Amino acid sequence: MTRGSPSAGQRRSRDSLFSVSAATTAQRHDLGLLPSAMLVWSAGLLGLLGSWWIAALFAVGGLLLAGWWLRAVRRPGWARRLALPGRAGIWALAGVSVLVLLLLVPQLRAAEGDPLRESAAAGHTATLAVELNERPRPIFATGSAGEQGGVRSVVVNAEVQAARVADERVPTTGEVVLLAPAESWAELLPGQRVRTTARLAPARDGELAVAAAYVHEPPRLLGEAPGWQQAADAMRTALREASGVLDPEPAGLLPGLVVGDISALPQRVVEEHRVAGLAHLTAVSGANVAVICGAVLLALRAIRVGPRASAIIAAAVLVWFVILVGPEPSVLRAGVMGGVGLLALVLGKERSALPALAFAVIALVLYDPAMAVSFGFALSVLATAALVLLAPGWVEKMAARGIPRGIGDALAIPAAAQLATAPVLAGMAGQISTVSIIANILAAPVVAPATVLGVLAAAAAPVWPWLAELLVRLAGPEVSWVITVGRKAAGIPGAAISWPSGWWGGLALALVVLVFVVLCRFRRLRTLLLAALLTLVLILVPLRDTLSDWPPARWSVLSCDVGQGDAFLLATEQHDRAVLVDTGPDPALLMSCLREAGVTRIPLVVLSHLHADHVGGLVAALEADAVGAVAIGPGRTPRWAWEQVRDEAARAKVPLVELVAGQRLGWPGLRMDVLGPVAPVSNEVHAEAAGTEINNTSLVIRAHTAAGRVLLTGDIELAAQADLLASGTDLTAEVLKVPHHGSRFTAPELVDAVQPELAMIGVGEDNSYGHPSKEVLRGLAERGVLVTRTDRDGHGAVVADVDGPSLLRRGARRERGRYSPVPATGRPRSAAPALSRARAQPRPRSSASCTAAADGGTVARGPT
Incomplete structure (x- = not known):
């Protein structure tokens, strides 16, 4: 027998040990x-x-x-x-x-086999009498062109009680998913019966609903909601009003912690919590139920109430809480799963917890089969199972090593829950949060008291508003701590790393987690794995961001991939400060670009015009960074967009200024000349202007950067382009932001006048507008212009090189602009940067006064 090989007795001993372990587990x-x-x-x-x-x-x-x-x-x-x-x-x-x-x-x-499915497949219009099963859920729309962003629609599940298609009754009792205007449907309550006319469409695969119903009219009420639903709605409203005594961020988060209401939660906090793995705190879950019922039991135990009476009172509080939040399937699931955790806590027997969890799964799926395909259901089951199967053993092992049980619970519970739910979260989001465990450990001690205080405030608010405000103020420091944890965690380099999304990504991570857990059963491998994991988190992940080639060094212009919209960053000499031109339609996408670029201060946000695909993300810029001012052009349409920009700037206490042609703005390493619009723009209140008219009010700016001149053209179309060319203004620039996302309304004469080396197009993938135009792309190629477009290349950057500007697409090699004679003029172009020549040509100053703005720049102020 070779040395080191186990003897038969040793193998039998090891096998018997494994059998004993398996038997002990059973x-x-x-x-x-x-x-x-x-x-x-x-x-x-x-x-x-x-x-x-x-x-x-x-x-x-x-x-x-x-x-x-x-x-x-x-x-x-x-x-x-x-x-x-x-x-x-x-x-x-x-x-x-x-x-x-x-x-x-x-x-x-x-x-x-529901008959309404046939009508839905044919796209018929139906008159439906329905009873709402849940509260309408808002749908955040980013908007595009002249469409308004924000919450314009709601979605709600409803049970059909009667249906008529083409004046014929359809014998259906199925569920439908209603998509309706938020203005008239958002305030409806569960249990309310309404009648409406809707266009039917097939339901999504994997749904229990028999049809989707698109509604474009206010509901015709057939009855009021039950009294208990009205009382719950009054408490939720009173809680939101009482939370107003706090600063905006904690005021928006507290209702989210208590009843899952994030309607007033700033987008910045939403994004930070997603990256930090804290998003579950604003979704009512079994943890909320366990916290509330646990607090009730502890209070009753303190006054020596018997176990049977305590159980009855805790059950009554549980029913009240479910009513307060709303009887949606997710809340019902949370109540049952929270009851499982509560049962294990009350009985103190591990053998009772797993059967209770299994019984909950059986009962919930039999009651509502749609839960079987719900990600939320899977997350609840996996998290509860981890708390039952993994956390107790980990706490015992830490206690055996002298770690107090309180600390062990604080470490084991979030670690087990995050480990179990990581595959589902990775499959959903396409990323893994590397800071979620530590963020949850740091946030956990204050979540319970904040939730309890918030629930008490909700109960007191309709009767004693002063008491509710007092309770809210007591919860304020705890809620602020949660926000601080999320912000600091999300700001750590490598806080979230990319992972394949979908089923395969989830299964792949599940396999990794399973292998990790199995290998951790062996002591020597456990030490090695933990050391490797610690190295990965503390060294390799930050090093990955440190060594990342994005953003590139010495970048002058960044085009942010924000979908169908524009957002461009212009660098100053200070690496963390940049001017932002347009904000795209989606605050989350803009926030991600700012974070990756390392921009923490924005001296000026320029909004070229007021279409939603250029101003929809403004709230992210105002929330995420220190903004010196917001600048707009002379246009004030669409009216809703002008009012939204004005109100958001006022809430952020950021000055709003107007730019007109002839003004000049400057910061160290960056100068901007306003070239257009040239034609006068009327600001009189009138009917909403057409899209082309609004596009032609776009600001046209030529920026002088370290990489050369950059012409930013907004969405100007042919008329504004002709006015600009007729004005005789020097438009030459090394980089052209192609007008209107590369639409066909881009005059070749404009490209010839600019003579660009590089062209940048902000455009959404598979958009319905046909952007960018093949003719425009062909014209740029014939002129030897190198093009980057966000739909295919993602973020793009222009960097300053010795021989001229270079283009770098994320994840691709650097490419230099290619030069060729322009057919319209026949003039060859020099490859040298033209920044010095541009500075030698002074621009006329506007009569509007200029004042010093944030970060040492000058911003022209005018009437707003």
């Missing part, structure tokens, strides 16, 4: 209901994704498995080796299989 956790829960969940999932008969096959398979199982348990030794549950688990599986046949399969079959 004894600590009753696995009898686990196969039944897996059967119901799988039947619901595949039945919705496939067809009802797949669920029926699972039920029949469950009955056959139960029969085989009965025979297997007659051989005790073999059954024990396989750790099979006893006869109770067999009968549970058989009973659940029958319930699947009697309850789940008929629901799936009825939904799949």
Whole structure:
């Protein structure tokens, strides 16, 4: 026998140790209901994704498995080796299989064969009488062109009580998903019956709903909501009003912690919590329920109330809380899952927790099969399972090493929950938060008191507003701490790393997590793995960002990939400060670009014109960075956009200034000349202008950067381009921001006048406008202009080189502008930067006064 190889006795000892460990696990956790829960969940999932008969096959398979199982348990030794549950688990599986046949399969079959599906497939218009199942959920629209961003629509699930298509009654009792105007539908409550006319469309695959209904009219009320729903709505409203005594960020977060209401939560906090792995705090979950019921039990125990009375009172508070938040499926799921955690806490028996979780899965999926395909349901089940199966063992091992149980709980609970839910989150978001565990550990101590104080404030607000405000002020420091943790965690280099999204990405990470957990069972490997993980988090991840080639060194212009819209950053000599020209339609995308670019101060935000794809992300710039001023052109349409920009700037206490042709602005390393609009723009209040008219009010700016001149043209179309050319203004620049996302309304004469070396196009992937135009791209190519477009290249950058500006696409090699004679003039162009020549040509100053702005720049002020 070679040295180091285990003897037979050692192998037997190791095998027996493993058997004892497996037996101990089986004894600590009753696995009898686990196969039944897996059967119901799988039947619901595949039945919705496939067809009802797949669920029926699972039920029949469950009955056959139960029969085989009965025979297997007659051989005790073999059954024990396989750790099979006893006869109770067999009968549970058989009973659940029958319930699947009697309850789940008929629901799936009825939904799949509902007559309203035919009308939806044909796109018919129907008159529906429905009862709302939940509160309308807002849909945030980024907007494009003349469309308004923000919340314009809501979505709500409703049960159809009567339907008529072409004056014929349709015998349906299915559910529909209503997409309706927020203005008239947002205030409706669960249980309210309404009548409406809607255009039907097929429901999405994997949904229990039989149709989607697009509504364009106010609801016709058939009755008021139940009194208890009205009382709950009054409490939610009163809580939002009481939270107004805090600063805007904590005032928006507190209702989110308590009732999941994030309507007033700034976009910056939403994005930071997503990166930091704290987004679950603003979604009502089982943790909220456990915190509230746990606080009730502790209070009752302090005044020596008996266990039975305590359980009854805690159950009553649980029902009240579910009513307060709203009886949506997600809240019902949270109540049941929170009850599971509460049950384990009250009974103090680990064997009772896993059967309770399995029973919750069975009951919820049988009650609402749509939960089987819900990501939220999967996250709740996995997080609760981790708290039951993993966290107690980890706490015991830490206690054995002298770590107090309180600290052990604080470390083990968030770590177990994050580890279990990481695959689902990665598949959903396409990224992994490397700071989520530590962020949750730091935030956990204040979440419970803030939630309890918020719930008390909600209960007191309708009756004693002064008491509610006092409770809100007491919760303020805790909520502010959560915001601080999220902000600091999201700001750590490498806080979120990319990961493949979708099913395959989730399964891949699940495999990685499984391998990690298995290898951690071996002591030597555990130490090595933990050391490697610590190295990865503390060294390699920050080093990855430090060594990243994005943004490139000495960048002068960055084009941010913000979808169908424009957002450009112009660098100053101070590396963390840049001027922002337009903000794109989506605050989250702009915020991501600013964070990656390392821009922390914005001396000036320039809005070329007031279309939503240029101003929709302004709130992100105002929230995320110190902004010196917001500048707009002479246009004031669309009216809603002008009012939105004005109000957002006022809330942020940032001055709003107007720019006109002839003004000059400057900062160290950057100068900007306003060249247009040339034609007068009327600011009189009138009907909303057409899109072309608004586009032609765009500011035209030539920026002088370290890489050369950059002509930013907004969305000017042919008329404004002709005016600009007729004015005789020198338009030459090394870099051209192609007008209007590369639309076909770009005159070749403008390109010839600019003579660009590089061209940048901000455009959304697969947009419905046909941007950029093939003719425009062909014309640029014929003139030897190198083009970058955000739909294909992502972020783009212009950097300063000795021989002229270079273009760098993210993840690609650097490319230098190529030069060729321009057919319209036949003049060859020099490759040398023209910055010095531009400075030798003074521009006329506007009569408007200039004053010093933030960061040592000059900003022209005019009437606003």
